[in-house]
Amino acid sequence: MTTSIALYVNGLSVNFGGFAALTNLTLEIPYGQTRAIIGANGAGKTTFMDVITGKTRPTKGEVFLDKSVDLTALDEAAIARKGIGRKFQKPSVFEALPVEQNVELAVRKGQGFAAMLTSSLKTSQRRRIEEVLVTIGLVEERRRLAGTLSHGQKQWLEIGMLLAAEPRVLLLDEPVAGMSDEETERTVGLIKQLASPDRAIVVVEHDMDFVSRVADLVTVLHEGQLLGEGSMDSVRTDPRVIQVYLGRS
Numbered sequence: 001m002t003t004s005i006a007l008y009v010n011g012l013s014v015n016f017g018g019f020a021a022l023t024n025l026t027l028e029i030p031y032g033q034t035r036a037i038i039g040a041n042g043a044g045k046t047t048f049m050d051v052i053t054g055k056t057r058p059t060k061g062e063v064f065l066d067k068s069v070d071l072t073a074l075d076e077a078a079i080a081r082k083g084i085g086r087k088f089q090k091p092s093v094f095e096a097l098p099v100e101q102n103v104e105l106a107v108r109k110g111q112g113f114a115a116m117l118t119s120s121l122k123t124s125q126r127r128r129i130e131e132v133l134v135t136i137g138l139v140e141e142r143r144r145l146a147g148t149l150s151h152g153q154k155q156w157l158e159i160g161m162l163l164a165a166e167p168r169v170l171l172l173d174e175p176v177a178g179m180s181d182e183e184t185e186r187t188v189g190l191i192k193q194l195a196s197p198d199r200a201i202v203v204v205e206h207d208m209d210f211v212s213r214v215a216d217l218v219t220v221l222h223e224g225q226l227l228g229e230g231s232m233d234s235v236r237t238d239p240r241v242i243q244v245y246l247g248r249s
């Protein structure tokens with residue numbers, strides 16, 4: 001059986017005016033895998049996601065989707081259309097709209113607010129909205145304004161809005177930061193549910209217990225460089241990782 005590679009990153013470097021945020025980073029993330037990227041603040045984790053999504057251009061190196069689509073040649077909108085969805089650290093839902101309409105907007109994609117008022121949903125779109133609400137566990141909250149949700153619920157809603165596009169690569173930056181233990185627990189379940197043979201999930205997170213429960217493989221970054229890669233158990237016991245990261249927290 002061959003595993004197909006979702007993200008192929010080779011010799012990636014990013015400099016910000018002489019400051020090396022990422023240096024010669026090489027890694028592959030296959031479909032079907034949930035990969036965690038860990039490392040201290042400033043390690044380059046968010047910059048890595050910025051490069052994948054076209055927000056930041058690499059100074060050097062290759063970044064491919066499916067080993068064939070050169071992501072460094074595409075802009076953010078084009079990369080999103082290729083099926084790469086990203087959740088930023090801070091949730092950004094439409095607070096003044098009900099939960100359901102947030103998902104509706106995402107399902108309608110480019111159609112926008114005007115279409116929501118004037119054109120009716122296709123059956124397939126209606127079904128997708130229901131599926132997303134069930135997946136993110138917000139069926140009962142569907143009529144609530146998104147602004148009244150808890151922090152955790154907003155995070156799930158934003159993940160749901162990404163799911164509307166059925167992403168093949170899902171990037172989640174600190175999904176459980178600020179969540180209660182119970183919300184974190186539910187997010188573990190959500191991410192396990194989102195994992196599929198046709199999807200790669202990349203999670204940046206500081207909560208090591210959470211990482212050990214969702215990640216198939218862990219990549220450790222340190223000052224923009226690859227420090228180690230392996231199972232959470234092997235990474236946890238790697239002396240270099242302990243010294244520069246885990247031992248400090």
Ligand SMILES: Nc1ncnc2c1ncn2[C@@H]1O[C@H](COP(=O)(O)OP(=O)(O)O)[C@@H](O)[C@H]1O
Binds near residue numbers: 039047
């Ligand atoms: N646009 C930018 N301009 C200059 N420096 C930046 C920029 N973005 C990030 N950095 C720096 O790059 C380093 C890596 O940042 P970041 O990727 O956000 O780390 P992490 O997400 O691992 O905490 C940090 O030292 C940060 O200050």
Ligand SMILES: [Mg+2]
Binds near residue numbers: 045
């Ligand atoms: Mg970050």
